[in-house]
Amino acid sequence: MKKVLIVILLSVNIINAQKNEYLGIVKDSETLLPIEFVNIYFENESNNNSTGSISNELGEFTLRNNEDKASFSHINYESLTIRLDKGFNEILLKPKTFILDEIIISTISAREYLNNIIKDSEKKITKNTLLKSYCREIVKIDNEFTKFSDALVDYYVKKGNGKSKIVLRESRVFDNGNIDSLDNSGINEVNTVFKLRDYVKNAYDFDVLEEILEDKNYEFERKLKKESNGKEYEYIEIIPNIERKKLLFKGYIIIDIKSKNILEYKIQTSENHLKYATFTNILIAKFKINNSLKWSKFKMFNNKYVLTYNKKQLELQIKIGKKINSDFNFNSDLFVYEFIENVEIPKKGYKKNTIYDAGTNYKEEFWEKYNFFPLTESQQNFIKIAKEK
Numbered sequence: 001m002k003k004v005l006i007v008i009l010l011s012v013n014i015i016n017a018q019k020n021e022y023l024g025i026v027k028d029s030e031t032l033l034p035i036e037f038v039n040i041y042f043e044n045e046s047n048n049n050s051t052g053s054i055s056n057e058l059g060e061f062t063l064r065n066n067e068d069k070a071s072f073s074h075i076n077y078e079s080l081t082i083r084l085d086k087g088f089n090e091i092l093l094k095p096k097t098f099i100l101d102e103i104i105i106s107t108i109s110a111r112e113y114l115n116n117i118i119k120d121s122e123k124k125i126t127k128n129t130l131l132k133s134y135c136r137e138i139v140k141i142d143n144e145f146t147k148f149s150d151a152l153v154d155y156y157v158k159k160g161n162g163k164s165k166i167v168l169r170e171s172r173v174f175d176n177g178n179i180d181s182l183d184n185s186g187i188n189e190v191n192t193v194f195k196l197r198d199y200v201k202n203a204y205d206f207d208v209l210e211e212i213l214e215d216k217n218y219e220f221e222r223k224l225k226k227e228s229n230g231k232e233y234e235y236i237e238i239i240p241n242i243e244r245k246k247l248l249f250k251g252y253i254i255i256d257i258k259s260k261n262i263l264e265y266k267i268q269t270s271e272n273h274l275k276y277a278t279f280t281n282i283l284i285a286k287f288k289i290n291n292s293l294k295w296s297k298f299k300m301f302n303n304k305y306v307l308t309y310n311k312k313q314l315e316l317q318i319k320i321g322k323k324i325n326s327d328f329n330f331n332s333d334l335f336v337y338e339f340i341e342n343v344e345i346p347k348k349g350y351k352k353n354t355i356y357d358a359g360t361n362y363k364e365e366f367w368e369k370y371n372f373f374p375l376t377e378s379q380q381n382f383i384k385i386a387k388e389k
Contacts, residue, residue, distance in 0.1 A: 020064065021063070022064075023061070023062055023063075023088050023374075025060050026061065034058050035059050036058070037054055037056075038074045039072070040063065040071070041071045042063075042070050051336050056373040068084045070084055072093060077093035102223065110220035113222065120260060121261060125204065127159055127341045128159050128345055130155070131200060131338075134337060135355065136148070137149050137332045137355050141329075148379065149355040152170045153169070156343060156349070164200050170361065174382070176386055194314075194330060206265075212251075224257075233257055235253075235255075237252050238267065246273065247270075249273075250267075251267035261305055264296065264297045266295045269289065286319050289315070292314050293311065293314075295312075304339070308335070309334070310334040312332045314330045315329045
């Protein structure tokens with residue numbers, strides 16, 4: 001029996017080792033500019049619990065699979081299915097042309113319609129679900145990297161409410177030590193402003209959307225979009241009041257017409273309103289928002305509603321007395337690469353707020369196997385320098 005088990009384990013390892021690696025970049029076929037956050041799926045992933053992959057902010061991607069036929073999709077581009085080369089791949093996507101792009105006229109206001117959609121979407125988690133994810137957090141102060149951390153994080157999401165227990169399986173952290181340009185090096189101890197345990201919860205409870213819906217400074221424009229391939233979806237634009245002299249946001253929400261599910265939403269600060277950002281006092285410091293971004297993507301897998309990507313970004317100007325006046329950039333990315341339903345929620349989970357708090361603890365080079373966001377050159381340089389310290 002032991003021999004049989006050993007043979008099986010060896011077979012699994014050999015199969016995993018034979019997965020091909022595909023590198024590349026996704027570009028606009030007309031401008032040849034990189035396209036960020038393109039969804040990528042292999043054909044064999046449509047029938048299992050793998051959520052696919054995604055390109056990074058520079059359009060770059062790294063894929064590992066036994067098959068070479070992959071599909072690339074983006075809200076603004078025509079989908080493309082192509083066989084990949086084992087070397088470097090340049091993928092060119094054509095901007096979408098819509099055969100229908102019209103405003104929806106309804107007796108129900110767009111605000112009321114969205115409220116109903118959100119209430120329904122909040123109930124989509126019908127079974128306790130495990131979301132296996134690769135997550136990373138990055139901190140920059142005055143445009144200089146100070147902290148980088150990534151990890152494999154298991155989110156055990158409770159049925160119905162989106163709250164979860166998390167298990168941090170493996171992690172690594174890097175920092176650059178003290179920043180010479182700051183008079184008070186203690187400020188370099190800031191790891192992030194986000195809480196790791198809230199990433200999935202905040203995506204599923206749509207809190208940022210609900211706050212905007214309650215604010216009378218926004219209008220919402222519903223549009224029905226139909227692509228040349230016959231695919232239809234609703235696109236709701238969030239429009240801030242241009243005359244309101246306060247910090248406001250803009251964004252969009254994409255809704256699947258058949259299931260009435262939110263497939264994607266993106267909320268960020270409105271450039272026209274950034275000039276109205278003011279400082280807020282907190283304890284001995286005060287801060288001002290320079291930029292804010294909240295971006296979540298979902299997908300339907302055989303009637304299962306699954307979060308696939310969640311991004312948070314916050315840029316702040318922080319002042320403490322007369323000595324500190326610095327720009328902070330906090331960034332987090334969470335990519336769900338697999339999900340499992342009907343799981344048992346663990347009694348204990350990771351209690352700390354950030355990946356950085358866990359320190360470096362890993363058994364395998366997990367960032368090579370599960371990181372679908374290739375590091376940018378500047379990030380790679382930072383890690384290289386941090387390792388040498």
